[in-house]
Amino acid sequence: MARIYQLPTHTRLWLTLAMLLCSLPQLFRGPLWQSGLLVLVVVIRMLVDRQRIGLPGRTARTALLLITVALTFYSFGRLYGPDAGVALLVSLFALKYLEVVKLRDAYVLMVLGYFVCATSLLFYQGILMFFYVLACITLLTACLVGINHSDTSARAPQHLRTAAVMLMQAVPLMVVLFILVPRVAPLWNMQIGSGQVKTGMSDTLSPGEVSSLSRSSEVAFRVAFEGDVPPMAQRYWRGLTLSTFDGRTWRQGLPAGMSAQDYLVGANQTPPHWFSVLKKAALQDALHYQYRVVMEPSHRRWLYAMAVPFVTDPDLRMARDFRLVADSQVDQRLGYQVTSVPSATGAMTLTPQERQLMLTLPASVGPRARSLAMQWRRDADSDSVVVQTALHYFHNEPFYYTLNPPRLEQDSIDDFLFRSRRGFCEHFASSFTFLMRAAGIPARVVAGYQGGQLNPVDGHLVVRQYDAHAWSEVWLDGRGWVRVDPTAAVAPQRIESGLQAALDAQGNTASNLGLDFSGFSGASWFGQIKIWMDYVDFRWQTWVLDYDTGRQLAFLSRIFVSVTPMKIALALLVCLGLPLLLILGWMLWRRERHPLSQEEKEFNRLFRLVERRGLTLAPGTTPRQLAEAISDRWPKAATQALHWRQRYERLMYSALPGDKKKQLYHLRRLRNRLYKLLY
Amino acid sequence: MQALDKALAQVGRVVLGKEEQLKLALACMLARGHLLIEDLPGMGKTTLAHALARVFQLDYRRVQFTSDMLPADILGVSVFDPETRQFSLREGPVFTQLLLADEINRATPKTQSALLEAMEERQVTLDGSTRPLPEPFFVVATQNPVDQAGTFVLPESQLDRFLMRISLGYPSPEVELDLLAGGDLREQVRELKAVINGEGLVKLGRMVETIRATRELLDYVQRLLEATREDDRFVAGLSPRAGLGLLRAARAWALIGGRDYVLPEDVQAVWPAVAEHRLTARQGGSVAAMTQSLLQSVPVVRRA
Numbered sequence: 001m002a003r004i005y006q007l008p009t010h011t012r013l014w015l016t017l018a019m020l021l022c023s024l025p026q027l028f029r030g031p032l033w034q035s036g037l038l039v040l041v042v043v044i045r046m047l048v049d050r051q052r053i054g055l056p057g058r059t060a061r062t063a064l065l066l067i068t069v070a071l072t073f074y075s076f077g078r079l080y081g082p083d084a085g086v087a088l089l090v091s092l093f094a095l096k097y098l099e100v101v102k103l104r105d106a107y108v109l110m111v112l113g114y115f116v117c118a119t120s121l122l123f124y125q126g127i128l129m130f131f132y133v134l135a136c137i138t139l140l141t142a143c144l145v146g147i148n149h150s151d152t153s154a155r156a157p158q159h160l161r162t163a164a165v166m167l168m169q170a171v172p173l174m175v176v177l178f179i180l181v182p183r184v185a186p187l188w189n190m191q192i193g194s195g196q197v198k199t200g201m202s203d204t205l206s207p208g209e210v211s212s213l214s215r216s217s218e219v220a221f222r223v224a225f226e227g228d229v230p231p232m233a234q235r236y237w238r239g240l241t242l243s244t245f246d247g248r249t250w251r252q253g254l255p256a257g258m259s260a261q262d263y264l265v266g267a268n269q270t271p272p273h274w275f276s277v278l279k280k281a282a283l284q285d286a287l288h289y290q291y292r293v294v295m296e297p298s299h300r301r302w303l304y305a306m307a308v309p310f311v312t313d314p315d316l317r318m319a320r321d322f323r324l325v326a327d328s329q330v331d332q333r334l335g336y337q338v339t340s341v342p343s344a345t346g347a348m349t350l351t352p353q354e355r356q357l358m359l360t361l362p363a364s365v366g367p368r369a370r371s372l373a374m375q376w377r378r379d380a381d382s383d384s385v386v387v388q389t390a391l392h393y394f395h396n397e398p399f400y401y402t403l404n405p406p407r408l409e410q411d412s413i414d415d416f417l418f419r420s421r422r423g424f425c426e427h428f429a430s431s432f433t434f435l436m437r438a439a440g441i442p443a444r445v446v447a448g449y450q451g452g453q454l455n456p457v458d459g460h461l462v463v464r465q466y467d468a469h470a471w472s473e474v475w476l477d478g479r480g481w482v483r484v485d486p487t488a489a490v491a492p493q494r495i496e497s498g499l500q501a502a503l504d505a506q507g508n509t510a511s512n513l514g515l516d517f518s519g520f521s522g523a524s525w526f527g528q529i530k531i532w533m534d535y536v537d538f539r540w541q542t543w544v545l546d547y548d549t550g551r552q553l554a555f556l557s558r559i560f561v562s563v564t565p566m567k568i569a570l571a572l573l574v575c576l577g578l579p580l581l582l583i584l585g586w587m588l589w590r591r592e593r594h595p596l597s598q599e600e601k602e603f604n605r606l607f608r609l610v611e612r613r614g615l616t617l618a619p620g621t622t623p624r625q626l627a628e629a630i631s632d633r634w635p636k637a638a639t640q641a642l643h644w645r646q647r648y649e650r651l652m653y654s655a656l657p658g659d660k661k662k663q664l665y666h667l668r669r670l671r672n673r674l675y676k677l678l679y
Numbered sequence: 680m681q682a683l684d685k686a687l688a689q690v691g692r693v694v695l696g697k698e699e700q701l702k703l704a705l706a707c708m709l710a711r712g713h714l715l716i717e718d719l720p721g722m723g724k725t726t727l728a729h730a731l732a733r734v735f736q737l738d739y740r741r742v743q744f745t746s747d748m749l750p751a752d753i754l755g756v757s758v759f760d761p762e763t764r765q766f767s768l769r770e771g772p773v774f775t776q777l778l779l780a781d782e783i784n785r786a787t788p789k790t791q792s793a794l795l796e797a798m799e800e801r802q803v804t805l806d807g808s809t810r811p812l813p814e815p816f817f818v819v820a821t822q823n824p825v826d827q828a829g830t831f832v833l834p835e836s837q838l839d840r841f842l843m844r845i846s847l848g849y850p851s852p853e854v855e856l857d858l859l860a861g862g863d864l865r866e867q868v869r870e871l872k873a874v875i876n877g878e879g880l881v882k883l884g885r886m887v888e889t890i891r892a893t894r895e896l897l898d899y900v901q902r903l904l905e906a907t908r909e910d911d912r913f914v915a916g917l918s919p920r921a922g923l924g925l926l927r928a929a930r931a932w933a934l935i936g937g938r939d940y941v942l943p944e945d946v947q948a949v950w951p952a953v954a955e956h957r958l959t960a961r962q963g964g965s966v967a968a969m970t971q972s973l974l975q976s977v978p979v980v981r982r983a
Contacts (some may be wrong), residue, residue, distance in 0.1 A: 596981055599895070602978040618975040619982070622943040654940045655891040
């Protein structure tokens, strides 16, 4: 039979649908003209298919191509790189669709389609996207099935079914490959989505910054603890330490004369002296927390962890101020394993340069605050008494914890401490640190998150943007860096129960502040769904996306004891080859003996039933003899047996056309009735 | 099929109490097969053949086979006609619609094979010219199972030409009483009314071909054939020709039963008559019992 090189009509629908759905995620990201191009292409194609217009000629298509390339360059400023490249790919995909006439074009389009699907996963790897891409791939496969169908009267839905079955058959293979195939590091590092401004902590802290974060319920990161979960009030997730102050804004500062190599410790370098001491102290302490953090993309380099975090990941470094820093920006979800030893802070030393940095205050800011601090200094005989005095001050004076603090005048410190007295955590942390430095105690501001909510399903912790927090750390001789949270002195509920509780206690409700506290709340079904969605999302991340070389080795060494390439190759061979052999054998066996049909099974069921009821029958019993045997032994079942026999003979032997399914359904019903009658 | 029922009723009036055998004989005819009746003399073989011929309005000839018979005695012979100075064929008894070959095992193998060839080919070749036999053409052969002295037993290959082998057996006491009370059998046969003519019978034969047999039924037939081949109790299993014959006979049986599709029961009903004479036991024992046992052991509907 001559192949039809024309695209079969019954595949056109699937092809259009596949093209649209594959491009859809990119359209949301890409420039607006791209959606316009897609609509234009589909409309032209529809008109062509209905023979209203001819297929656009070579000139028109070339013009369209040039315009597309020009627009891409206009939108992105270049034609390479992930964003521009993918945009160009999607545009070309649409243009290719326009000129599909022959089977060969359709093949090109489909291969492009698979590729476009894959690029969707470059930007977002959540489980929903995964299923979406799976649906797209099913559609594309349905197209492949369709264009390879020789029967021109074939129906489109059948292709989809065939494709779905084929993909389902591929699932075990996928799982085996996923588990066993070694992960190869990417050949090039793509900077995807860099420079996009999203909610999240910035590297400076000025009044009003954290409170604006508090209006977002986006997830910042998730934590799965192995073993003990620290209580709410101890869950301080440090991100940044801010040590220089210009009177309004706190920034990061490096002590003078310290090399970056001495400040940051990576896994592959000889550790500086302070790190060895810290590590030794950490080993002696029994209290430590082990957990895995999965961070949402922050497009920053710093990571979040509790003090003092130790990591083994070669891409992460620990800074002298107990922070974790990644080698590159966190542009995709990042998982990392941390062991935190809270008491190790005492092993740290303070160099004179650091002391100098932690005491520096901008001149001419906060004269009243300075004098208050000096007075505390004179009255107290130790640094810790000064700290206590300051906390008492915050607690006893009429300070308010509020999301909507009034604007501060020129001198943000004095104005807050002595006039407005209404502020959010950053106001308290900032002014407290100022007071400490003024009193001669080295101090710094720490920005990060505090608290977080436990997912009731598996107990992993979800930290959202509204958990953002700022607090202080002061240097006390003999104890090292000590965390002091002035907010706790004003609004203890914030620390113990979270922001919502704190605001409620202050007489504000979330709704009249326009806040979105869509964390896990209540037992409503909607709440339950959210909890489960969160759980699935987190597990997807930890089990699937974070399954990198390290975890693969860890997992495989549980099975193979020692993992060698030979063993992996053997396992692959066994896992893939054995099922293939089995399937082959089964197919050969099947060719010898076609499987029992539903009708045959139906007879066998009744036959077995009668035998179970104690009637011995020869294998050569015909349906009629079976029915007669039943009515002889159980006269009350005679009518049903007769009906069964008539229906069965008609179905099996009369070769009359009819609704087979319906016939089988009746037979099954009759058998069920017989089942009750045969006693 | 009313005509068939009537035919059965007619023949039943002279061959008393043998409905099953009558039906088989009828099925054999409908399936365009030849019939071998194995019985003692005087059991009504001739009456049966004669009655069938009457009922279906067929030309009927009877040949008594003897050891000194030659093929020409059956097929015919070319004779020189001095007047026309040409050879002309004098047709033998085989040129009829229903031939009763009595005691076929008394003839020499040469004569037997001449007849059997005619049965299979439905044509006769004499002196290089081929002449078709009448349509329809049936052979009802008889043989005496007990008196084997001076006989030439039909080899298996020849037996395969007969679609069915039946035996009538002694009548039951009541039937025999009726038989004795009745009048002259020959007279009664002559009084039988014709139901269908030969042409009608050919038409019915074509109808048999249209009886439906589903894939499942063919499967069952195949399993039965397979079972005879796999059973060590038999010297050899049934041939494909036997299988085709079995299916044709089952179809005819279904037609007699008034159905247009074949049931496993139809296959089972004709099974002994079709299979028994084709099978030989390896170490004695009743072939009939063995053949029957296969019906018990071969599943009608495939088991898991």
